Amino acid sequence: MADTRILVFDAKPYDIEFFEKLNKNYGFFIKFIPDRLTEDNAVLANGYDVVSLFVNDYVTPQVADIFYKNGVKLIALRSAGYNNVDLDAVYGRLHVVRVPAYSPHAIAEHTVALLLALNRKIHRAYWRTRDFNFSLHGLMGFDLHGKTAGIIGTGKIGRIVAEILGKGFGMRVLVSDPYPQTEWAENNGFSYVELEKLYKESDVISLHCPLTENTRHIINKDSLALTKPGVIILNTGRGQLISTRDLIAALKNGHIGAAGLDVYEEETDYFFEDHSDSYIQDDVLARLMTFPNVLVTSHQAFFTREAVTNIVETTMENIRAFAEGKALDNEICYKCDRQNCRKKEVGRCW
Known part of the structure; x- marks a missing residue:
């Protein structure tokens, strides 16, 4: 599989550490790019089979065109969510695989940690x-x-949070x-109810x-x-589940406890990066950070050793399956609701 060439965008030091460690079992050619993918640097994928x-x-759509014209065949997401991919733009040209579950316990536990810290004011007590x-x-x-x-939402993460709060x-x-x-x-003695x-x-x-x-804001x-x-x-979950401006208004009038x-x-412009020596240009984020009853962490809920290991292992297995022409169990088969889907027959979305 040494002839399979992979370009990893937005590669942080921990990504490189885990990819290089696990690649000993695969033998892929991997190059790491520390920067996020943009329309300007997408051309760096020229000559690579996988990004x-x-x-x-x-x-x-512009990035999808660049990838396709430069020979990319597979987009391997290191995440469960895929709202960052224009699926219409890639369909029939680029296969897209994801990591559907890496450690639901990591995210569930972080959720409960936020709850406990906010309720008992741990973050404020620490500094005091x-x-x-x-x-x-x-x-x-x-x-x-x-x-x-x-x-x-009662996928794996939601169910674990419900069990921790209900049983624990x-x-x-x-x-x-x-x-x-x-x-x-x-x-478990839980009740499904209408949102209202x-x-x-x-x-x-x-x-x-x-x-x-349906879930945006x-x-x-x-x-x-x-x-x-x-x-x-x-x-x-995802940031756009909440209208931040409406959240701030409810914080200002005292309706929200935390x-x-x-x-x-x-x-996108801030999380996963160090901006401690600069100014936040996002006035909404800056205002949000002024509330003592708001606790913001930097998209780190997934960030455990077990989770990162699972992310990289699943990503590598997705790429190996593609390179060997096998069924892509983790392919995003988004056409299922729009037309008869052949994935079950051929193991791939198209």
Whole structure:
């Protein structure tokens, strides 16, 4: 497989470490590009069979054209989500594979960490005690036990969060998903409800649904108006699930108790990079960061050793299957809802 050439965009030091370590089992030719994919540098893929992309590498129609004209055959995403790829632009020209599950526990655990830190003001207490200020003023939280958690999206991550909060903390759990896992919910004592009921009754709302046209800005001024005063909003899914301007308005008027965000709808220019020596030009993000009851992390919920190992292993296996002409189990088969799909017959989307 040494003749399979892979170009890895947005390669951070930890990507390079894990790719080089695991590539000993594959023997691919791999080149790493530290920069995110853009229409200006997409031409660097000339002569490569595969490009590997992360969440902030956007495949626009122009980028898809450049890849196709330069001989790229496969886009190997290092993520579960694929909203950064224009699927219409690549269909019939470039195969796209993803990593559907790398460590749902990592993201679920980070979600709960955000909740605990916000509720018990851990982030504020940390800085206070480092100045030898041991006052408890402003640090009061509430018992999670007996409160109601609303989980939007019950894929693997959402189900794990629901189980941690329900079984571990004794919370009442309401769930919402257009594709309900009825047996799972019944076995755990959870209830599928309409979104309106979830908004109205939840003390904590956690987002774990994919980003689609139906879920874009699912948290907005109208849905926030339905929520309880003091509700905690958590998002470790996709930034555009929340209208940040509407979230800020609800924070300013005191309606929201706290927000824990591992993602941001305009994060591309900032997340995964060090901007400590410069100024944030995004006024919305800058305003969001001023609230003491907002905790923002830099899209790090996935970032455990187990998860990164699984991401790279699955990416390499996806590429090996493609190179050997085998079925692509993790191909994004987005045409299924639009026409008869042959993937089950031939193992590939087209």
